[in-house]
Amino acid sequence: MLDKLIALNADCAAALDDDRLEDWPGYFTEDAFYRVTTAQNHARGLPAGLIYADSRQMLRDRVLSLRKANVYEAQRYRHLLSVPRLRGEAGGRMQVETGFAVLRIVRGGATDIFASGRYLDEVVAGPDGQLLLQRRDVVCDSSRIDTLLAIPL
Amino acid sequence: MLDKLIALNADCAAALDDDRLEDWPGYFTEDAFYRVTTAQNHARGLPAGLIYADSRQMLRDRVLSLRKANVYEAQRYRHLLSVPRLRGEAGGRMQVETGFAVLRIVRGGATDIFASGRYLDEVVAGPDGQLLLQRRDVVCDSSRIDTLLAIPL
């Protein structure tokens, strides 16, 4: 199972890094919840997220907006992922934690560390057996994350 | 066995990254040796380390000091670990090498690369079968590591 979780994370990150943004929502369930927040807000139980979506369709809409804004021309990501840690399993849902860092490569410019943090995921089996994200809370270590028009993490 | 070594490293790093410092000594044996040194000193066989402990209790004491100094409020780590490489095995001890990088997130500030290097570990099986660190030499690539009051690597 660990191998399949590793592959899910790797495929999901590669879709973002390799400019196949349209493939990215496909790793989520139709009614998936996706949020980017900070460690500080997460620890305080604050609901507000920097990015928020409660369906796969909202993720697709975000990708469309990014394409229109032509963001990808100007920047790329490179995800560095830790090994997922299975924290629990009940009712067909796995609770999974994965550390991450994302480098941002700005065209004609420098490479910097854009974000780091943890994915707090709920993973379920999809209709044809593949794993899908039912929920992904992206908890960023730093409070200084500029997600305006950013590629998802 | 590789899976268990990966999990040991991941759990150990997550305790540090997730502000569960008190859990960290639990991944070492009672008479464990832990040292942070530089590649230059390591290559010359110099014994002096930037951090040094020869028992689990000393690791616990260090964590206590860090709590009193309230270091964690001001900074967080994010470990990025390579896959461990098993270098040898004899008398129930595994020799394991793992590359690492540690990002440091300063509150209200930037994220930088705090350290990179190799863990040179001796790993043994604990009383209930779980793997434990008997020895960890943290060999940092750079000679410019400020470990004063720093969270362990």
Add this chain to the structure above:
Amino acid sequence: MLDKLIALNADCAAALDDDRLEDWPGYFTEDAFYRVTTAQNHARGLPAGLIYADSRQMLRDRVLSLRKANVYEAQRYRHLLSVPRLRGEAGGRMQVETGFAVLRIVRGGATDIFASGRYLDEVVAGPDGQLLLQRRDVVCDSSRIDTLLAIPL
């Protein structure tokens, strides 16, 4: 098979990071192709690479040059590798993609992100069953890579 691909990548990177440059060509076949290029050039199908070799001997020659130039004294690398993604397999050749980042540690100086990108590899089984690189295209995310006298990526 994934375990063996992970180990090939880890061993190959460790040879570079641990100053065992002479071991590095040993992970390639005799008639291997190795190239470092940029994502921009790769997307346009431009052949020109920042580093180019079409045999293991050329890789050995490059290592010799690096030793003469004493580059290693002045800098070290630390590779951070993603999990390899098997993209296809035919005629005994595996097509494998692996994300990477390379930190550079300059002696007496800072640590920065030297490069990030993808390895696009063709991997074959060598005479005694071990995996070897038949081809490695190192596709760097950024166009600003200074590879003059640099350690290979």
